[in-house]
Amino acid sequence: SKEEKTEAPETETVTKEAKTEAPQVDEVVPFTSDEVIKVGVLHSLSGTMAISETTLKDTVLMMIEEQNRKGGVLGKKLEPVVVDPASNWPLFAEKMRGLITQDGVDVTFGCWTSVSRKSVLPVVEELNGILFYPVQYEGEESSKNVFYTGASPNQQAIPAVDYLMNEIGVERWVLAGTDYVYPRTTNKILKAYLKAKGVADEDIMINYTPFGHSDWQSIVSDVKKFGSAGKKTAVVSTINGDANVPFYKELGNQGISAEDIPVVAFSVGEEELSGLDTKPLVGHLAAWNYFQSAEADVNSDFIASWKEFMKDENKVTNDPMEATYIGFKMWVKAVEKAGTTDTDAVTEAMIGVSVPNLTGGIATMMPNHHLTKPVLIGEIQENGQFETVWQTEGEVVGDAWSDFLPGSKDLISDWRKPLSCGAYNVKTGKCSGQNYE
Amino acid sequence: MLKVENLNQYYKESHTLWDLSLEIEAGRCTCIMGRNGVGKTTFAKTVMGLLEVESGKILYDKEDISKLSSEKRAGLGIGYVPQGREIFPQLSVKENLQIGLLGNRNGLKKVPEKIYELFPVLKEMLNRKGGDLSGGQQQQLAIGRALCLEPKLLILDEPSEGIQPNIVQQIGNVIDYLTKEEKITVIIVEQKLPFARKHGDNFYVLDRGSVVANGEMSELSDEVVNRYLSV
Amino acid sequence: MLPLYHENEKNVGDLKQGSRILLVDGVTLSFDGFKALNNLSFSIDYGELRCIIGANGAGKSTMMDVVTGKTKPDSGEVIFGQAVNLLQMDEPAIAEVGIGRKFQKPTIFSGHTVFENLELAIKDDKRFFKTLFANLKGEQRDKIEETLELIGLQELSKKSASILSHGQKQWLEIGMLLVQDPKLLLVDEPVAGMTPSEVEKTGEILTSLSGNHSVVVVEHDMEFIRSIAKKVTVLHEGSVLAEGNMKDIQENEKVRHVYLGE
């Protein structure tokens, strides 16, 4: 409907390149310059978010190591600067400021939660830095200085609902989430979407729980009752982090199987599954843009090098790692294209950059700083992996502003000149947000 | 029985016992006397091992116990009735007495009936919390508890404080009984002259942390009393 | 619960020699069925020095708890002066109206110096915003110095109260009671742990206080009682067993039996 979708950016053909770019492990290319390029890594290594974020730190370190073996970027060595914002949101902002002004990093990979990104945002914008944000999120944002390599709601939630509705025949919906922005937004979008598809109000149940909720007895029992009204029911879960384990355990124990009431989750990936007894979960679903089980050569290589890097055969990969991978590759490419690490040059060069993703397709950076991504629906297997049961035809373009929310349905984002705006109102012709004058 | 040689004790910087030396004879009742704050309680506590000594020896049955922990000393048969009762407030009277039994060297399992005879009020209040008792009742409990240990050496720090006259008399009788019949050694810190005179066999008067007079109780002269025991 | 200050003032009424200052009437208090006070009634006159004796557990300290507001009785009345109903007041209000107490087990503020202990106790406006700007007045300072001398703790006045020996703590608490200058002093076992001459001195202090104050003394030291007593009340099992002058009491069979012995 809106410009940003229809107008394809100038993409290069990358398919050929993708094949030749297979990792050449043995050959170590020397650096041609003494200078180093510093890369900030801003992921929590302690506190509640360490569970998820530590892996991403390691991913970045692995990518840097790999890149350095290839001679670095622009002949310069990449040097990681790792800090620990300790799951403490104000500390994210402080560390970001430190990374840019004290350590002089040229790019930062970091953040997981929305609030950490929100905390960092004013700082990257003020200091004109670059941040790659690798996690699926609620959208409603587009900053000149941030590249969103995770999914926006239209790249995860909507296709998942489509699948349930069309393939499984679901008629009743439980939207269960943790009480914070991502689930709230996603659910709002989904509700609008479902209603547009003719689902009645009484067939939608919305439930919010606090962070780390651990006693799911009543809620699961309610879901069970809700689901026993004769219509096929599914749970769309935006339950976050630690709360998932007790949730699934309770589901299993109360005898709700995936065949009765399937749960499709947007925050449960391979890594979360590795901390779970998967037996009772088999058949429940997740929607992501990447599964470890994806059959592609790049993916096998990636998994192999990951396991080698971590020196652990049991390590799994997941979607945010792929997002980090893509982000990193894109940044390297953009720097090489721009010939400098200068923020303005690199951000300009970023748009339109394409790199192969790990599922065998191509990820392209769109002018709204979001990616094109395939959407995969997978069923949980007993071995803790997902088996893809459905997948979008091609890649979906990430939407910064949802069409289903009244506040943002008229907004688009396009960081190319001359528009150069993250929140352009097509009705009023005004640009608000970052570039407001 | 107990011999103390050149004992020095400090509370942080303040020197409280100064080269204190004394000797307690077995089977007798020795009275420790002196004005407020001269170090009587401090002396009792050091013998019990509740305070660390800076220097000096405490010989108990010829063995130096000055480095032993207080639970070891209790195990050697030293019983203690502290000033200020120090009963276990949340334990019942019965449990307070049982604590005494726990440390009994002879493996006694039941509270001896004679303790109840001595302090009938304890029997009445067996299930009441120690902390709920009146001051005097607590004092009686503290003595009863120490007796449950069946000590060889019993240290009583102002045992008659806050106790009704007829019971004070009884306590005196108990002391007599313990020393005369059971041949137990008793050290008693006491301010009340008549009581001390009546039940003590010999005395030590302390002033500023050292012994200034001692002797048989009969030798306790008015002069000493006037000099060291009045303000 | 907040008392009306001015009204209390009025209700206390004129305190003349011989007028009643405290009335305890039919007070009963039980703990889980055990009657610590059992229909206890007696009264104290202004200027009087009253000794209260009684067996351990007779309810003497509990009676003081009731008068000072620490414990509320099950029934009965406690009136201060003409018409101040103490049972409807909380501890500070009772202290404010003029009742001071020395506890059986000395309780002093070990985090403060001896001097500060007395300063805290001294008679003054004790509302919080007054204390924020309070300064010791000349006469108050003198009073404290005087008291320090009386209780023999001048040398220790700048020392922390935590280092005092048992007897010294007793004295400090007596001192705190003195500077508080209450109309009615409740003194629980003041001479426990004191040397004979100190006992004598305490007796003198208490006797000299009576006249302008009312003093209620609880003690087990009969010699001490004998030396100061005019009128003695004997408590037993929570009620008054006998009341009268020392001689009568000493000859009272019942008292001899439950209390004095011999």
Place this chain on the structure above:
Amino acid sequence: MQKILQIAFLNLLFSFSLFANFETDIKPLTENSFLKKENTVEKLVSKYSENEKLHTLLKAMLDGELYYSRKEFVVLKDDEVTNLLGEKLERNRKIFKKVKTNNKLRSVIRNRLSQLNLFSKDVEIRFESAKNIRSNLEKDSIPLIEKALKFETDSSVKDIHLESEAILKARFGNFEEKKIAVQNLGDFLSPEALQVLKEIEAEGGELSKLASKSIASIESSRSFFSFLETIFFGLSQGSVLLLAAMGLAITFGVMKVINMAHGEMMMIGAYTAFTIQQIFPNLIEYSILLAIPLAFLVSGIFGVIIERLVIKHLYGRPLETLLATFGISLLLQQLVRTIYSPLNQNVETPEWMSGALEINSALALTYNRLYIIIFAFLVFLGVLLLLKKSSLGLKVRAVTQNREMAKAMGIKTGYIDAITFGIGSGIAGVAGVALSQLTNVGPNLGQAYIVDSFMVVVFGGVGNLWGTLIGAVSLGEINKFIEPVAGAVLAKVIILIFIILFIQKRPKGLFPQKGREE
């Protein structure tokens, strides 16, 4: 070797010759479209219902164990390859590809299998199948159910069939049948029965009234059972709180150590359970039982070490214990991150703790919670006896009330302190094992429970074990009764406000430690 090959070959030949049709008919299962697979399954069922191989095939497909190569379909389980007759085959397992299924397909298969299994010898299987049929009733199920009813001997299975029959009759029978069925359905509880009745009620007419009556009867018993269920939920949450708080009731309630590392002691217990499963992967069924004493020991030893190294120096300074134990909790968390990685770990649930005890179709009690409730009460009893009846308990209480005097009475205070702290920590460890069955095992496990544990102990009254018990259970119950009305977040807020207000009324908790204060 040759012989085996020969046999295999013969086998192959044999199956080809006899079941050639079957073999070709199952071929479409290798296709990608789930719809096609579904149709194939339907076809197979209608055609080969008597064929043993179909059973095996469907079962394997359901369990994700059905594989195929270009030549054959096999069952691949635990690295063993068998054919559809259950005979072992010597094959390289690499050549096989899995027959993919999805939820919908599996549910179709399960449904079909149930029809076949209605006559199984195993009562359990019949029971499950009957239930499955009940929730997937179709008009043409009537003959099947009637047949099953004749065959059935077990009464509980029979009941389900009767219910199914009633539902079908209410839906598809003639007026008289409908009337009786509608009346009868009032005695059943399943949502399916309710569903039919509601439909009939909506239709209006004479039946509608009868249906309303039956509905009322069902709903009233359902609401009764849902009340029981809520009580169970509350009890269960209460027992978790109790377990979490009990160790604290000792270290904090009795010993007065503000033990911020209490949560980490639970975490250590949970990791012990995890480690045991790692060491003995074959003993999953018993690992939990093994983990309980071991977790007690491991956490207990940690407790003793902490006490001897740190807490020992802090008696009489309760506030400092807060500081030091907070430090220790940080250290332990990081230690676990270093040793086990920051990720959550997977503690498997033994078979006997999964699933639910089904009382009827309106009330089912999950086993893990049921066991945890029982376990919590056992632990409580143990602690109670230990503290109240043993001389250790007496000593502990004496030591904590007056350490000096206890020493002077000959009690080895150091030893008692260490043992008590050890026991408190050990119990926390045991609680951790229980939690590993309910929630995450990760470095943050303890943090999630520490605030609640303190709340319970204080609410119940510090130093009173009964208080902890009643406090835990009542907080659990209150929470579960508020939650459906207010939502999970508000329920928690309300509980906290309730506790704050309650403490105003009873400043020393539910069961205050009474006594005259000095």
Place this chain on the structure above:
Amino acid sequence: MKRKPMILKIFENDRGGQIVLGVLAVVVLYVTFANLLFSEGSFLHISTYTVTLLGKYLAFALLALSLDLVWGYLGILSLGHGAFFALGGYAWAMYLMLQIGDRGVYGNAELPDFMVFMNLQELPWFWYGFEYPLFAFFMAMFVPGLLAFVFGWFAFKSRVTGVYLSIMTQALTYALMLAFFRNDMGFGGNNGLTDFKDILGFSLQDDGTRVLLLILSFLALVLGYLISRYIINSRLGRVAMAIRDGESRVRFLGYRVESFKLFIFVVSAVMAGVAGALYVPQVGIINPNLFSPLFSIELVIWVAIGGRGTLYGAIIGAFIVNYASTYFTSALPEVWLYALGGLFVVVTLYLPKGIVGIVKKEKNVTAVS
């Protein structure tokens, strides 16, 4: 006896306080000049990063000071002091939020972004008035003060003491945390309030503004210190300490204990609120995590590490622990918790009086003037 000027009286017998505040004054002055006068390249230059960091430490120091007042001198171990800090912070953040105007991503002049996003049509009533800085600042003190007053009034009157009181303060902050996490509360839920643009007309991105905030924080700390010091030096302070050591005995002397407690508790809460208001513009975000019981416990630890019951010790503690976290999280990101946890244990074991205990030998009771 001659009356001394109040300020001298306050600092009497307080070498520690004089030194700490003196050193801080020098540091703040130096940082101010080094940041504003020297250009970025110069080695004398001190970066805005440092300025902000120092400002944050100062706000934390004020918070620690406020806690020491109730814990060190009144004996109330508040495990929920973070709540007052956070409330002050939120009040001021609301002002900052409304200053954004139509510069938000949705360009809505009336509503902050998160409200547009929550589909709110108009400003909720409790946001009224927060566009006025004076009102907002008043609320930053009033709201924490009011909460402290209400909570304290009930709790102190009911004589809730000791750990019961501590855990209740914890319950209070925990309940507030859960409530503020709810998006329906109208305070931005988990994401909190962020993306502030300017304060009192000055851009928050200007170095000058940041330096000004730093100086303001310092002045607030000094003022807070003087007030606390005055209170504890007065007889009221001595009554407070007496309450700490023997609450019921104080009553028998005629002091209405609950008024004393309430007064100090409210003063402390107001100070914490001011600290929160200073903290928010400097770190740029506020989120319900500040209400988390863990933060409040950490706060207690700053005070304990510095030295409880000395006031200036609280300031030292806040600086040391926070500097340690800042340093370790960057320098030793993998093991910093070992370092921090170890620090806590070691300080408790070997420095029972906190860090100031090393220097300070004399007793902590102020002599009578």
